[in-house]
Amino acid sequence: MxxxxxxxxxxxxxxxxxxxxxxxxxxxxxxxxxxxxxxxxxxxxxxxxxxxxxxxxxxxxxxxxxxxxxxxxxxxxxxxxxxxxxxxxxxxxxxxxxxxxxxxxxxxxxxxxxxxxxxxxxxxxxxxxxxxxxxxxxxxxxxxxxxxxxxxxxxxxxxxxxxxxxxxxxxxxxxxxxxxxxxxxxxxxxxxxxxxxxxxxxxxxxxxxxxxxxxxxxxxxxxxxxxxxxxxxxxxxxxxxxxxxxxxxxxxxxxxxxxxxxxxxxxxxxxxxxxxxxxxxxxxxxxxxxxEGRIDDIVQVGGTNVAVSAIEDLLATIVSEACVLATIDEAWGQRLTAYIVPRSDDGQRGDDNESLAALVLEHLGRAAVPRTWVRLGAIPYLPTGKPDRAALRDLAAT
CATH class of the missing domain: 3.40.50.12780 (ANL, N-terminal domain)
Incomplete structure (x- = not known):
């Protein structure tokens, strides 16, 4: 030293x-x-x-x-x-x-x-x-x-x-x-x-x-x-x-x-x-x-533990990009919002909100289904390559 x-x-x-x-x-x-x-x-x-x-x-x-x-x-x-x-x-x-x-x-x-x-x-x-x-x-x-x-x-x-x-x-x-x-x-x-x-x-x-x-x-x-x-x-x-x-x-x-x-x-x-x-x-x-993820990757929704990264990985099989954020919800504990970027063949792969919700429900259970879906042209990223979560939350608030 x-x-x-x-x-x-x-x-x-x-x-x-x-x-x-x-x-x-x-x-x-x-x-x-x-x-x-x-x-x-x-x-x-x-x-x-x-x-x-x-x-x-x-x-x-x-x-x-x-x-x-x-x-x-x-x-x-x-x-x-x-x-x-x-x-x-x-x-x-x-x-x-x-x-x-x-x-x-x-x-x-x-x-x-x-x-x-x-x-x-x-x-x-x-x-x-x-x-x-x-x-x-x-x-x-x-x-x-x-x-x-x-x-x-x-x-x-x-x-x-x-x-x-x-x-x-x-x-x-x-x-x-x-x-x-x-x-x-x-x-x-x-x-x-x-x-x-x-x-x-x-x-x-x-x-x-x-x-x-x-x-x-x-x-x-x-x-x-x-x-x-x-x-x-x-x-x-x-x-x-x-x-x-x-x-x-x-x-x-x-x-x-x-x-x-x-x-x-x-x-x-x-x-x-x-x-x-x-x-x-x-x-x-x-x-x-x-x-397996970050310590804060596991959130509680309605008393059930949900792995946010698992939702993102599942959605990424259908859409171009996905980022899921959790916010405090008085009734459910946490509320999930999915920010997604559709692929160029939008509408041809079952990537409407209802189909995506059904996919998450089938594979990960009801608690893992995002309650809000936000469609974007691109996910904002920090210079390090990580999603800019603050910018995403600002988008949801506007």
């Missing part, structure tokens, strides 16, 4: 697009080597999440071995500035290359203000190969399959080709001939940031795409489990295990963050004995970890 509180944090307000990526990439080597200030990386812009992120990543100086402070999305709770030391960031990058079979050429399609995008830069630095940067990265433009395919052609053909995506991007690429062909050319497509519905994963595997599901978070320097198997040195344990083997996931290993900047109370709760106590629940079979 470095000298306590002796390193200043430089705010790096990242503009969308390649210029913002280049700004971070130029500063990153010195930050990782312990030269100059640590980097508080956050998006530029006036959006509430961007303003909040710029505040939380620069609240106080850090220990001398902290290289980067990144903000969490705060999608399910309070946002935090996560302190990431050089050793943990580099351990994650090296372990990823070891798992994938060696360094490669990376296509950057995710914002570097999140850990998944930042790790693409770090892996590229270790490989000494500049990443190919998608022009739309960070919200500079809409994510387009044709642009992704064009960028994939610019990867170094002498090296393995890698990219990291969120499920929404993968679904768009699957539905486009150019995007599908590009995906099939990668040696590994890391998929994380949000839950991958079983239906989407099955489609990717059927299309012979080398998809690797990842589980991790900013607090673990990104993906710590690949297809359920831990990276080298990483272990999982479970707290409060129920009779079915379901418990709260705790991750330990060399990739764990130092804690939350200027928030000792939250750090003490989330980082215990060198491990990170997550807000997720899962099961262990030996060392293989199966993620």
């Amino acid at each position: 470095g000298q306590r509180g002796a390193r200043e944090v430089l705010l790096v307000a990242v503009e969308p697009g390649a210029a913002g990526v280049a700004q971070v990439n130029a500063l990153l080597p010195d930050a990782l080597a312990g030269r100059g200030p640590a980097l508080g990386i956050a998006p530029a812009g006036t959006e509430a999440h961007a303003v909040r992120a710029r505040t939380i990543v620069t609240r106080a100086p850090v220990d001398t071995d902290i290289a980067v402070v990144l903000g969490t999305s705060g999608s399910t709770g309070n946002a935090h500035g996560v302190m990431l030391d050089s050793a943990a960031l580099l351990a994650s990058a090296r372990s990823t290359h070891d798992r994938l079979g060696g360094p490669g050429s990376w296509l950057l399609a995710l914002p570097v203000t999140g850990i998944a995008g930042l790790q693409v830069l770090i892996r590229s630095l270790l490989a000494q190969v500049d990443p190919v940067v998608l022009a739309s990265v960070g919200g500079a433009a809409p994510f387009e399959p044709r642009a992704f395919a064009d960028a994939a052609w610019r990867l170094d053909p002498s090296l393995p080709g890698y990219t990291a995506l969120v499920p929404a991007q993968a679904a768009l690429l699957l539905d486009d001939p150019d995007g599908l062909a590009a995906l099939q050319g990668f040696d590994a497509v890391l998929l994380g940031g949000a839950r991958t519905a079983p239906h989407l994963l099955a489609r990717l595997e059927a299309a012979h795409i080398a998809v690797v599901t990842t589980y991790g978070m900013t607090e673990t320097c990104g993906g710590a489990f690949y297809d359920g198997i831990p990276l080298d040195g990483v272990t999982a344990s479970l707290l409060d295990v129920d009779p079915t083997g379901l418990g709260r996931i705790v991750i330990t290993g060399p990739t764990i963050a130092r804690g939350y900047l200027a928030d000792d109370e939250a750090t003490a709760e989330a980082f215990v004995s060198g491990g990170h106590v997550t807000n997720d629940v899962g099961r262990l079979n030996g060392t293989r970890l199966t993620i």
